[in-house]
Amino acid sequence: MAAHIGSRKPDGTTLANNFHFNSSSPEETFRLGRAIGEMAAPGDLILLSGPLGAGKTCLTQGIAKGLGIEESPPSPSYVLVREFKGRMPLYHMDLYRLGFEEIAELGIEDYLSGKGVCVIEWAEKAGSLMPKERLSVNLSYLGELERGLEFIPDGSRYEFISRRISQVMGSMPKGDN
Ligand SMILES: Nc1ncnc2c1ncn2[C@@H]1O[C@H](COP(=O)(O)OP(=O)(O)OP(=O)(O)O)[C@@H](O)[C@H]1O
Ligand SMILES: [Mg+2]
Numbered sequence: 001m002a003a004h005i006g007s008r009k010p011d012g013t014t015l016a017n018n019f020h021f022n023s024s025s026p027e028e029t030f031r032l033g034r035a036i037g038e039m040a041a042p043g044d045l046i047l048l049s050g051p052l053g054a055g056k057t058c059l060t061q062g063i064a065k066g067l068g069i070e071e072s073p074p075s076p077s078y079v080l081v082r083e084f085k086g087r088m089p090l091y092h093m094d095l096y097r098l099g100f101e102e103i104a105e106l107g108i109e110d111y112l113s114g115k116g117v118c119v120i121e122w123a124e125k126a127g128s129l130m131p132k133e134r135l136s137v138n139l140s141y142l143g144e145l146e147r148g149l150e151f152i153p154d155g156s157r158y159e160f161i162s163r164r165i166s167q168v169m170g171s172m173p174k175g176d177n
Helices: 026-039 056-066 100-105 108-112 123-129 156-171
Strands: 002-008 014-023 045-049 081-084 090-094 117-121 134-141 147-154
Touching: 014 026, 014 156, 026 056, 026 147, 026 156, 045 056, 045 123, 056 090, 056 117, 056 134, 100 123, 108 117, 117 123, 134 156, 147 156
Parallel strands: 045 117, 045 134, 090 117
Antiparallel strands: 002 014, 014 147, 081 090, 134 147
């Protein structure tokens, strides 16, 4: 897993708090998710975006593992919110099939004030409906087994998580599952 800090804004300056990871297997993406899950605290919000097959559910399955959840969150369905029980609950949402009105009615705030962690796939569809403080992860397809993951933390809690994850992933030997 290659990681580096900082990404370029269109004007060429650097967004110092962003982190890039390159994953070269589903297992690697899973491990990255697991590291997030191990650090997660109640009320954390993780927004996942990127095209079909980018690895959002794969990352979510790692997060679930890191939360001590034994079940593996499945791919999208017509269920709006799935709850999994671990060290703390995971609320897994997929906005792919939802319109703006339905997203507004989900009541995201209720989940965030609860005891668990919210992970939302296709979060880009929610636009301004999402709270300002969150960890956004933008996934991109780079090749059959290659994916790019850009961590964009908003708020000091999420900056801390991102920095910590980059340290953990930088020191983790490949193949450590
Ligand atoms: N490096 C990688 N990281 C994650 N998944 C990978 C990687 N390489 C290959 N894959 C494959 O890509 C697919 C990712 O599927 P996944 O369901 O996680 O995508 P998704 O972003 O949730 O898609 P959707 O928008 O349909 O929900 C899986 O089949 C996985 O095996
Ligand atoms: Mg998915």
